Amino acid sequence: MLKHDCGSCHGLPPKGGLGPSLMPDALAGKSDQLLLDAIQKGRAGTAMPPWRTFLNEDESRWLIARLRQGW
Template identity: 50%
Template sequence: MAAGLPAAAQEASPQLQPQRIRELVHLVRQDCGSCHGLTLQGGLGPALTAPALRDKPRESLVATILGGRPGTPMPPFRGIVAEDEAAWIVDRLAEGFPPDPGASR
């Protein structure tokens, strides 16, 4: 799919400060991982791996992070992360989230 994540991730990944990157990595591991599995392979929520997200539009995933999914356990993270930070998370997931807890980009 032309609008798939890998191409979108290469186009425009926001530049964030190293401290904020560490905070976002922690957020994904702790908050997202609590429902999507500690390795993001799925749990209460679906897998957040690169193959699982490959055909999902980037904008839709960013909107889901910010607004949640009504009628599901997925909460909104607007107010916790900005739109560019949600896009950064989506781009990292599209690349394969850093497997090592100390890894960040």
């Protein structure tokens, strides 16, 4: 999912494309809560869609942990 769904906008590896970089250095200053909100609810007015129908909170936290570890 990270590769196909997220990668289509964030890049592969996710160094940024239509969406911003999701590489560890880019996420370093951002809290899990901020990233979780973006994934669950999307960002209104941008291309970032809400994923809560596909990913519950635990799954989203798991993805964030993977992103923080690097590609």
